[in-house]
Amino acid sequence: MEKLQNELFRDYLVKKSGLTDVEWQQILPELKCREVKKGEVLVEPGVSFPYFFFVEKGLLRFYSLDKDGKEHIVQFAPENWFVGDRNGAYCGTPTEFWIDVLEDSTVIVLDKYFIEKIESISPSFRKANEGLLQNHIRLLQQRINMLLSATAEQRYLSFIQLYPNLTLRVPQWMIASYLGITPESLSRVRRKLAEQYKRKKN
Amino acid sequence: MEKLQNELFRDYLVKKSGLTDVEWQQILPELKCREVKKGEVLVEPGVSFPYFFFVEKGLLRFYSLDKDGKEHIVQFAPENWFVGDRNGAYCGTPTEFWIDVLEDSTVIVLDKYFIEKIESISPSFRKANEGLLQNHIRLLQQRINMLLSATAEQRYLSFIQLYPNLTLRVPQWMIASYLGITPESLSRVRRKLAEQYKRKKN
DNA sequence: CGCGTGATTGAAACCCTTCAAGTTTAGTGG
């Protein structure tokens, strides 16, 4: 009994902002929904991409590529997350980041004007959206704090606690990239933790 | 010819959102302004502090203290910046961060409800505020990307480019803390850069 | 089955930290 496209987005809005049926009926006709395949690239550096994605199902990833060709994952975007390049969406300038698809996904494509429109239709959405932005800032600050202060091991432990399900859906080397360490280091950290765990049991 | 208290906040709002005189007159009576002295602690871990600060003049700092007693600076807040614990302000939960005063400052103290009030008075403020939040997120993402990918030297170079005036107002060891390196490392980085610069000149 | 991708492991190298000492700077009170 799978939900229709847009239904999940609706559920989300209702939950977060108490969106009413009437409001939803006004919004619905303009929603742009898109099915995207694993591996697809949605945003790439150099171009301005003035849209956000809301992930109904699946998993996206927001990352940069340094001059040595190494990837650095700034954010994962699983179900019920927004992701997008704020550069393009709000300043119209080209982005320096990539967004691509880690699992076959369905996303809702929103632009700045559409969000403003929902906000004018639904004041409660407006408020909820601001709360979301504040919360996003909070999470980013915590992440920065972690990158400033934590060792590889601490980073990994906090990651598996915060995003237990992602550890199953994402290859290890991507988690390493998210944590700011190499895949080799993560592998060693995991081995060390596993050994400690075993020793404790005996 | 110094500006009165609140005038700078007003200038800011006018510039960012085209606030009108009438709107300002409605907001003004409720503004809470505060003079704070260098060294004063405004927020500390364990308590919930549901306010934001807008810095009219001076410099604040938002940081954490790890279990070894080391400080990690998440954000500087010079003139025209907002700073506050999003935990307290939006969830009512206790914070894990400190905010203290680096230079004698005048700040405006805002709570969530006050911001909502300004937003209901001035739609343009509402829009501007959302833009500010988006921009803040953008900056935090860039910072994360830097912490994930850049060496000590690259971090410092990007810092002095982004915040040239802060390098004069903030002791070096705090910049090191912001960059996620030790003061000693920063000192060595600076020496190396200075030597390179000299060699280039000859 | 074989290929490619991801995970593991080892050894060496490297960047940064740590610790300790010395130098400079800035602030304060006599």
Add this chain to the structure above:
DNA sequence: CCACTAAACTTGAAGGGTTTCAATCACGCG
């Protein structure tokens, strides 16, 4: 205005956590 002290910055040597590079192993998929 100098003297004194504390804080900030510098410098060196040793150490440690991570990275790098290379090789090997494990697994899924065409």
